[in-house]
Amino acid sequence: MAEEERKVKIWFKLSLCFLASLLLTVWGWLIISALFTDSIPAPTTAPPPCPCQNNGVCQVGGCLCPIEWTGTRCETANFCEKSSSHGLTFDRIVVGRYGHSRETCEPSTFNAGAVKATRLCTRRDGLPVLEDPRIQNCNESLDSLKDQLEGSPTSEEILQVASSTQLLTSQPEQLTAQNITTAAETVQKILGGIARSQEQVAAAAVATVSQILNANESEFLSESSSLDNVTRSLTKTLEDFSVDENATLLVQPNIAVQMVQVTAQDASTGILFSALRVPGNDSGLIPNRINYTTASGLTIHPAAEVQIFINVTGSSDLGRVGFVLYQNDRFFNSRTYKRKLSYSRRVISGRVANGTFNNVELAFSVPNDSSVSLSDHACVFWDYALSDWNTTGCAKASGAFGLLRCSCNHTTNFAVLMSFRPNYAYAKPLEIVSYVGCGLSILGLIINLLFHIITRLKTRKSKRTSGSWLLVNLWTSMLVFNIVFIAGVGNEDGREEEHKVKADTANTVPKSDIETVPENPFCTAVTVLLHYFLLATFVWTAAYSVQLYLHLVNRVVQQLPKYFKLMSAIGWGVPAVIIAITLGATYRVDNPLNYRQEEFCWLAALDRAGKFDITKPMLWAFLLPVGAILVLNIIIFVTVMVQVICKENKNLRSTKKQSRLKKLLTCLSMAVLLGITWSMGYFMLINQGETNFIFSLLFCIFNATQGLQVFILHTLRNPVFLKKAGEIFDRISPPKIRLYLHSDKYSMLSSSSTWSTQEHYKQLGTDSSQLSD
CATH class of the missing domain: 1.20.1070.10 (Rhodopsin 7-helix transmembrane proteins)
Incomplete structure (x- = not known):
């Protein structure tokens, strides 16, 4: 009996030790959970009802409207309704954009399966209006269209070439490096002077550029020197086109071109160009979120994606400032800066004609990606002599509202190159x-x-x-x-x-x-x-x-x-x-x-x-x-x-x-x-x-x-x-x-x-x- 009692005693003591360890574990777990559990937020008063309509977002100073609506409360339609014309049907088209027909080229044609016609939605007297559809020849190729610009083509022939080129590039995921090269050469000829004064021609050419910018990135990274040369030459042409006296605001999903007339009255100030965010929009830039104003300096807008302020003095009434905004950097293929993340890197150019340039100030938004956080950035411009990004003449400046600021002493194509650290x-x-x-x-x-x-x-x-x-x-x-x-x-x-906060503030290309x-x-x-x-x-x-x-x-x-x-x-x-x-x-x-x-x-x-x-x-x-x-x-x-x-x-x-x-x-x-x-x-x-x-x-x-x-x-x-x-x-x-x-x-x-x-x-x-x- 004594032996039995002795063994019970041992089991009892060991059980007490185990129970004490278990209680300590639970107690420690509860303490740690309490320390790392977020405190319950204090109740807040309900915000006032939002007056914005059609899924608009309320913000300070007005409504942030989606792409298909405009107005102070997003109450005005910014699109053309579904339509039919010449036996072709078109879906709803946003103002300033081209719509493509549901009908495609017949299987027996050279461009089998390609879009057969395109139609532009514009605004006249405040109302959305559809232009007549442009129907392409389904047996034409990009090479044959480029050849048609040789000699002295008529205005109607140029318009047909511009529309057909825009149609043949309307499926950018299928474009090859050779297709991109040919289309870019065609657009360069059109915007280089032969028909830049024709509004529809210029609109079709800019739409083609926007579609090219949406092609597969791998095509731009291919070892094609001819493609690099053509796209860089095209950026110079677009920069020149932006200050042409006949140029108007042209906005497509991946590119916006804006010419601003500067009068002598504005000579003591400057021009501030802004591209603002669009709520719930993945289709790129839209006209009602692109604007400019005269200003004395860079005034950062909290909803801005990118802003540029150009200070000019001594301008005459014929002074002009031109802006070109690229939604991505596919035309600027760098050898020193390697891209691994998929977000768009915007590039903006500023150009002054008939005026004295002083300085440029810029602001770029940081991508909203919870998986990474900004580690460093560089203010750069595209150096055509190096065919790469350069920091000469540009410096970092303090930012606000999550935007990065830069200051440069010359005009050209600018960008901010960012380096991120993954959020582990x-x-x-x-x-x-x-x-x-x-x-x-x-x-x-x-x-x-x-x-x-x-x-x-x-x-x-x-x-x-x-x-x-x-x-x-x-x-x-x-x-x-x-x-x-x-x-x-x-x-x-x-x-x-x-x-750790990065202490190095030097403006060097990452x-x-x-x-x-x-x-x-x-x-x-x-x-x-x-x-x-x-x-x-x-x-x-x-x-x-x-x-x-x-x-x-x-x-x-x-x-x-x-x-x-x-x-x-x-x-x-x-x-x-x-x-x-x-x-x-x-x-x-x-x-x-x-x-x-x-x-x-x-x-x-x-x-x-x-x-x-x-x-x-x-x-x-x-x-x-x-x-x-x-x-x-x-x-x-x-x-x-x-x-x-x-x-x-x-x-x-x-x-x-x-x-x-x-x-x-x-x-x-x-x-x-x-x-x-x-x-x-x-x-x-x-x-x-x-x-x-x-x-x-x-x-x-x-x-x-x-x-x-x-x-x-x-x-x-x-x-x-x-x-x-x-x-x-x-x-x-x-x-x-x-x-x-x-x-x-x-x-x-x-x-x-x-x-x-x-x-x-x-x-x-x-x-x-x-x-x-």
Whole structure:
């Protein structure tokens, strides 16, 4: 009876320790959650109703209207309704834009499938009006149209060429570099002087330029010197055209051309040109958001996408200022500045005719992209002599409303080149549950190792010690992994670097629009160690599962020490080979994120858009080998459970029928030892919010506490450990507790219970501690 009371006392004290650890974990989790939970915002009064109509957005000073509406409250239609003419049908067309017919060229023609006709919607006397449709010859090509401009073509022929060129470029995604070159040469001839005074011709030519700017970017990046020369020559032509006395405001989705007449009265001030944002609009620039005004300086508008102020003096009544705004920079292909992000980089040109130029001030908006934040920028102009961006004569200035300001002492094509740093979601501290769980696992693994080394490896010299030796290696790799995880998985250096303000204010051209993350040797080293010891843990679980199968199912006894050497080479060597291959294939000092992540020190898995990337090492250097090991472990686990645990096995030396609880504990112990709970990590790849969260939570709980589970299910159930722990508790327990625990209230075991160590070791298949032998 005394022995039974003593064992109850030990279980009671160990339960109290475990309950205290659990309470501390929950308490710590609640505190951390309270610290990192956003406070509830104070209630605010409801804003006044917005007077804007047709999905207009209220802002200070008026309504921000969508593309199809205009007016002070967005009440005026800015489009031409659906129409039919000459047997052709057209959908709704925005004022200033061209609409294309639903009908296309017949299959037997040269331009089969191309748009057959185009129609312009303009405004006359304040009302939207449709021009007559222009129908193309479906057997003409861009080359034949360009040839028609040779000699002395009539005005009607020029208009037909301009309209047909605009039609043949109306599907920009199909344009090749050769198509772009031919169309650009045609537009250059038209705007270069032969018909710039004809309003419809100029409108069709500018619409063609807008469509060319929407062609695939890869076509502009092709090794075609002729295309580069033509597009750069075309930008010069557009700059000259912008100050032509017959030029008017021409706005298309990707380009806007504006000529402003400057009188002597405006000579003491200057001209401010602005392009404002359009709410919910992805179709580019629109006329009612392009405006100019006289001003004494750059007055930043909070809704501006880009602004330019040109200060002129001594202008006569014939003085003119011209502006050309490009929605993207496809005509300005830089060799020094590489683009990786997909947002539009606007380019604006300013030109002064018949006046004295003083200076230029500019403001550019920063793209609204939550995945990146601005790191640096440069104020530049396009240098035709270098065929690249240059900063000479331009300087940075302080901005406002999220706009970047520049100041230049000359006129040409200007832009702001921006460099961004990705916004990494640095771990807060990687979920307190992981840290507490790993801490408890470390404690459990240390106890496991000490107990196993003292009681099994040193005292048992039989040939069946291979199971214990495998477990020591398994727990050692698991222990080192948990220690390294707690010590360095959070990238503290990266988090500090993220909040540093760039001190360099020099106006220098950045190399790329995405800043390369600097190498952090400590984080890379932690990633390598975590990768190695976690792989080693799984390789040792595979070795242990094979040993279980051979010993319990096939009754094969390994020969030592040859078996030890083979298992050591596999257990510690295979992970080293995988690490070496992974580092050699992915790691570069100038690009460490091809191997590791920046948010925390672990293998790279996602691309720039946050999607799982199969080319990253997370898949082929971890998920695939670990997946193969888990499949092997699960097959052996099921086989052992069916043939040894679940069935009445005559080969077992136990004479007692196992209880269901003991069988369940044995199954759980084996599952934890073989790392089968890690298979839940593969379900985290399911990209559904609730499902992903559930599996992430289960994965975190079960695997962060794996070492603790091993201790509870494997070592804590061992009578030898209970005996040793009881001796220690007998030495340190206060007298009152000893008396209390020895009371009759805690006599839970029958006098016939047997707790001898010898009987425990005989229960093969009944207890997980025996399975390790």
